[in-house]
Amino acid sequence: MSENPLWDFALAVYxxxxxxxxxxxxxxxxxxxxxxxxxxxxxxxxxxxxxPAEELARIDSAIAPWRDEVVRPLRAVRRRAKGGDDALYKRxxxxxxxxxxxxxDRLFALSGLTPAPGGGVALAAVNLYRLVPEGDPAxxxxxxxxxxxxxx
Numbered sequence: 001m002s003e004n005p006l007w008d009f010a011l012a013v014y015x016x017x018x019x020x021x022x023x024x025x026x027x028x029x030x031x032x033x034x035x036x037x038x039x040x041x042x043x044x045x046x047x048x049x050x051x052p053a054e055e056l057a058r059i060d061s062a063i064a065p066w067r068d069e070v071v072r073p074l075r076a077v078r079r080r081a082k083g084g085d086d087a088l089y090k091r092x093x094x095x096x097x098x099x100x101x102x103x104x105d106r107l108f109a110l111s112g113l114t115p116a117p118g119g120g121v122a123l124a125a126v127n128l129y130r131l132v133p134e135g136d137p138a139x140x141x142x143x144x145x146x147x148x149x150x151x152x
Contacts, residue, residue, distance in 0.1 A: 005115050006108040007101055009046055010038040018145035025138040032132060033067055035100055036060055039107045040131055041146060044124030047113040053130045059110050063103055071099045121147045 013019055026032040040056065043049040078092035125143050132139045 004101075004105050004108045005046065006039060006042050006111075007104045009042045010035070010104060012150065013038065013041065013146065016145050016148065016150060018141055018148075022138045022142035022145065026132060026136070026142075029138070030132060030136075033060070033063075035067070035071075035103050035107060036063075037128065037131060037142070039104070039111070040127035041124040041142070043111065043113055043119075044127045045119045045121060045146065046115045048116045048119035048123065049113055049127075050123060051127045051130065056127070056130055059107060062110050063106050066099075066103055066106065071096065071103060074099055 014023070023032075023034045023037055026037060027034050036056070036059075039059070040051065043051050074092065074096040078089065078096050081089045081092055083089075121143055124146060125139075128139055128142070
């Protein structure tokens with residue numbers, strides 16, 4: 001476990017079947033930030049937090065420079081390098097993952113949230129629908145994956 005429960009949640013959840021595909025679809029199709037999606041889910045599931053749209057927008061605005069100036073450029077270079085030099089691709093992937101960890105550290109710090117009992121997928125859905133219109137198939141898939149207990 002790290003000192004950031006959001007990061008621990010994201011690593012655990014992103015390993016579930018269906019989560020990466022849903023998150024990447026929302027990223028590529030709608031420009032959604034995967035880290036912000038995971039943050040919204042974590043807030044509802046692990047922290048029992050109903051995040052107002054204004055709070056999500058405030059947090060998103062605060063992390064936008066890091067995402068736009070560091071994470072997205074690393075992603076673009078990594079994608080461009082895919083199929084080329086495998087060692088370079090792996091180093092770029094590791095750098096992108098580290099940049100995303102830094103972003104999640106910032107999300108965690110900005111939110112002031114801590115894990116609390118009583119949360120669940122329904123509250124995660126409320127938060128996610130403030131980022132993506134209700135009924136989007138990728139969000140529905142993400143929520144279904146979040147509702148499925150992790151494999152032992």
